[in-house]
Amino acid sequence: MRTNPATASAAETVDISKLSRMSGVTSRTLRHYDAIGLLPPSDTTPDGRRRYGRDEVLRLQHILVLRELGTPLGDIATIVEADDPAVTIATLRDHLGALTAERDRFARLAATVATTIDSLERGTTMTNEQLLDGFEHRKYEPEARERWGDDAVDRSNARWKALGTEGQQRHLDAHREVVEALGAAIRVGFAPDSDEVQEIVTKHHAWLSLFWTPTAETYRGITQMYVDDERFRRNYDEVAPGAAALLRDAADIWASRHLS
Amino acid sequence: MRTNPATASAAETVDISKLSRMSGVTSRTLRHYDAIGLLPPSDTTPDGRRRYGRDEVLRLQHILVLRELGTPLGDIATIVEADDPAVTIATLRDHLGALTAERDRFARLAATVATTIDSLERGTTMTNEQLLDGFEHRKYEPEARERWGDDAVDRSNARWKALGTEGQQRHLDAHREVVEALGAAIRVGFAPDSDEVQEIVTKHHAWLSLFWTPTAETYRGITQMYVDDERFRRNYDEVAPGAAALLRDAADIWASRHLS
DNA sequence: GTTGCGCTTGACGCTGCGTCAACTTCTACG
DNA sequence: CGTAGAAGTTGACGCAGCGTCAAGCGCAAC
Numbered sequence: 001m002r003t004n005p006a007t008a009s010a011a012e013t014v015d016i017s018k019l020s021r022m023s024g025v026t027s028r029t030l031r032h033y034d035a036i037g038l039l040p041p042s043d044t045t046p047d048g049r050r051r052y053g054r055d056e057v058l059r060l061q062h063i064l065v066l067r068e069l070g071t072p073l074g075d076i077a078t079i080v081e082a083d084d085p086a087v088t089i090a091t092l093r094d095h096l097g098a099l100t101a102e103r104d105r106f107a108r109l110a111a112t113v114a115t116t117i118d119s120l121e122r123g124t125t126m127t128n129e130q131l132l133d134g135f136e137h138r139k140y141e142p143e144a145r146e147r148w149g150d151d152a153v154d155r156s157n158a159r160w161k162a163l164g165t166e167g168q169q170r171h172l173d174a175h176r177e178v179v180e181a182l183g184a185a186i187r188v189g190f191a192p193d194s195d196e197v198q199e200i201v202t203k204h205h206a207w208l209s210l211f212w213t214p215t216a217e218t219y220r221g222i223t224q225m226y227v228d229d230e231r232f233r234r235n236y237d238e239v240a241p242g243a244a245a246l247l248r249d250a251a252d253i254w255a256s257r258h259l260s
Numbered sequence: 261m262r263t264n265p266a267t268a269s270a271a272e273t274v275d276i277s278k279l280s281r282m283s284g285v286t287s288r289t290l291r292h293y294d295a296i297g298l299l300p301p302s303d304t305t306p307d308g309r310r311r312y313g314r315d316e317v318l319r320l321q322h323i324l325v326l327r328e329l330g331t332p333l334g335d336i337a338t339i340v341e342a343d344d345p346a347v348t349i350a351t352l353r354d355h356l357g358a359l360t361a362e363r364d365r366f367a368r369l370a371a372t373v374a375t376t377i378d379s380l381e382r383g384t385t386m387t388n389e390q391l392l393d394g395f396e397h398r399k400y401e402p403e404a405r406e407r408w409g410d411d412a413v414d415r416s417n418a419r420w421k422a423l424g425t426e427g428q429q430r431h432l433d434a435h436r437e438v439v440e441a442l443g444a445a446i447r448v449g450f451a452p453d454s455d456e457v458q459e460i461v462t463k464h465h466a467w468l469s470l471f472w473t474p475t476a477e478t479y480r481g482i483t484q485m486y487v488d489d490e491r492f493r494r495n496y497d498e499v500a501p502g503a504a505a506l507l508r509d510a511a512d513i514w515a516s517r518h519l520s
Numbered sequence: 521g522t523t524g525c526g527c528t529t530g531a532c533g534c535t536g537c538g539t540c541a542a543c544t545t546c547t548a549c550g
Numbered sequence: 551c552g553t554a555g556a557a558g559t560t561g562a563c564g565c566a567g568c569g570t571c572a573a574g575c576g577c578a579a580c
Contacts, residue, residue, distance in 0.1 A: 017526075022519070027527085032568055047576060048528055058475065061519075065466050070366070073567075102366045215318065258282075277557070287558085292537055307545060309558055333536070521580100528575075534568100544559070550552095 013042060013051040023060055038077050039063060178204045182247055183239035192249035201254040204247065216255040223251040273302060273311040283320055290320075298337050299323060438464045442507055443499035452509035461514040464507065476519030483511040 020027045033039035034050065039060055042053035052060075059080060066076045181200045190196045205219065226236055226244040236244035280287045293299035294310065299320055302313035312320075319340060326336045441460045450456045465479065486496055486504040496504035 015527085024518075026568080028568065028570085031528090036567095049576095050527090054475070068466065100366075215314070258284075275558085286537085288539085289537065291559090296536095305558095307558085308560090309545090523578105523580080525578090526576090528573100530572085531570105532572105533570080535566100537565100539562105539564080541562085542560095545557085547554105547556080549554085 013053045014057070016041075016050045016052070019052045019057065019060070022057070023064060025060075025064070033060075033063070033073075036073065036077075038073060038080075179236055179239050179243065182236065182243040186240040186242055186246060192246060193253050197246065197250045198254055198257075201247070201250045204251070205254065205258075219255050220248075220252055223248040273313045274317070276301075276310045276312070279312050279317065279320070282317070283324060285320075285324070293320075293323070293333075296333065296337075298333060298340075439496055439499050439503065442496065442503040446500040446502055446506055452506055453513050457506065457510045458514055458517075461507070461510045464511070465514065465518075476515040479515050479519060480508075480512055483508040 014022070016027045016030050020030060030039065030050070034041060039056060041050035042056050043051040045051060062080050063076055066079060067073075071079070178200060181203070182197075185194075185197050185200060188196075223244075227233055227248050233244045236247060274282070276287045276290050280290060290299065290310070294301060299316060301310035302316050303311040305311060322340055323336055326339060327333070331339070438460060441463070442457075445454075445457050445460060448456075468479075468482075483504075487493055487508050493504045496507060
């Protein structure tokens with residue numbers, strides 16, 4: 001046909017770099033697959049070079065299809081060894097749960113990180129007009145210094161300034177998400193110790209933690225202040241009456257569980 | 261202030277198991293964080309036991325918030341060392357790209373695996389009424405034997421039988437997805453070598469590979485047959501005229517790129 | 521002869537800890 | 551007061567899937 005008999009065996013096999021180029025995997029990967037017994041070469045030349053025949057190419061195709069699905073190499077070995085659809089099915093089913101869990105996990109992480117970044121970074125193109133709205137900062141500095149000491153206030157201030165005026169605005173927006181969630185929780189009637197509300201507190205604490213890490217004591221203190229201080233309370237209760245109190249109660253429980 | 265001088269250092273510090281319980285991470289993890297310099301204890305007792313003070317608890321809170329976001333420990337170290345919002349933002353931005361990519365990857369994998377499993381496994385509750393529709397199998401066995409040899413046909417048959425009649429039906433359904441995608445590609449006017457169509461071929465090949473691994477030669481052969489043989493062609497062209505030809509042309513290109 | 525490409529076999533690195541193993545120290549109990 | 555048990559300590563290996571040197575060999579072109 002296209003190969004003469006004398007060179008047939010050579011023509012029918014490919015070397016590692018050819019197979020690498022054909023398949024798109026590195027030669028290192030092919031050696032690895034040899035090392036773990038997943039894909040031994042069909043033959044080796046006298047000087048030790050790997051030669052892969054047609055069967056090996058097919059086997060590699062099969063391996064790569066499964067690898068594309070995220071199947072661990074050990075499972076792939078099971079499947080291609082067994083060469084049995086029932087085994088394939090069972091193995092894939094096991095694997096699907098892990099895949100969807102990972103997908104959901106990364107989706108949540110990406111959403112959270114995006115929100116966080118957004119609140120920190122997007123603001124650099126905005127005006128500082130509305131800095132007086134929402135969760136203002138410098139306004140309450142004197143009280144804060146009394147409550148939590150100069151050190152904490154100074155560090156918090158430094159971070160705050162580093163944000164730029166617009167970044168600060170975005171930070172306020174992120175906070176608003178928490179407030180909205182609190183309002184929704186009130187309307188639905190969730191209790192402070194419900195999973196839903198505790199989840200909101202987790203977000204509130206995480207949000208706060210990116211700039212200033214509260215202790216159990218100071219976290220309880222600041223949420224209590226949200227209730228006591230009219231200027232803060234408005235920011236919460238304007239969404240739903242009792243939001244500040246709900247946050248305080250929930251934060252108290254949350255702090256016991258996570259900060260003490 | 262609130263602690264007497266004599267017991268201040270002891271009262272203000274916690275041991276590793278206490279911190280472990282407080283934070284929810286294992287003591288091994290805390291030792292690891294010490295080992296890599298991420299969270300050294302504030303002090304060690306004369307007999308070498310780790311003691312963590314208030315600052316370390318706060319630092320751990322910060323670390324865990326970031327770890328929840330999936331941030332690598334190295335990046336976390338950068339952030340908590342710098343203690344600078346600008347660094348936090350830049351690091352998180354870098355990380356977001358990786359997170360969304362991972363999310364998308366797992367989403368695609370999960371969808372593909374789900375479809376695959378579905379086509380293989382869900383069918384065990386169905387009738388075999390419609391076995392004559394779609395992509396039938398045994399019907400073309402004589403030709404297949406001629407074209408690709410008895411071995412391949414026997415192995416393929418074995419796998420096919422192992423599916424059960426209903427599993428077979430589901431396999432046909434999975435194939436229909438490919439056909440629909442081909443029809444859509446035709447209506448939009450994609451070329452055989454376009455990324456979109458090549459992607460469809462990738463799926464078609466993967467679908468085929470789970471039961472029978474084609475070579476470049478046989479893959480070209482079978483897609484050519486989809487065009488030549490009226491009984492096969494109908495399955496493709498009923499969705500959109502020219503679908504079988506498009507698949508053949510695209511598969512030819514695909515085979516050159518991936519199978520030769 | 522020598523240069524250089526492409527192959528070979530080790531062997532370590534990476535991520536984030538889990539999991540022994542061997543040992544010390546503190547506390548409780550009889 | 552001796553001893554067992556709980557809890558701490560420091561190594562050190564294991565894991566998944568290769569990437570990445572490092573050192574060396576064979577073969578072909580100049």
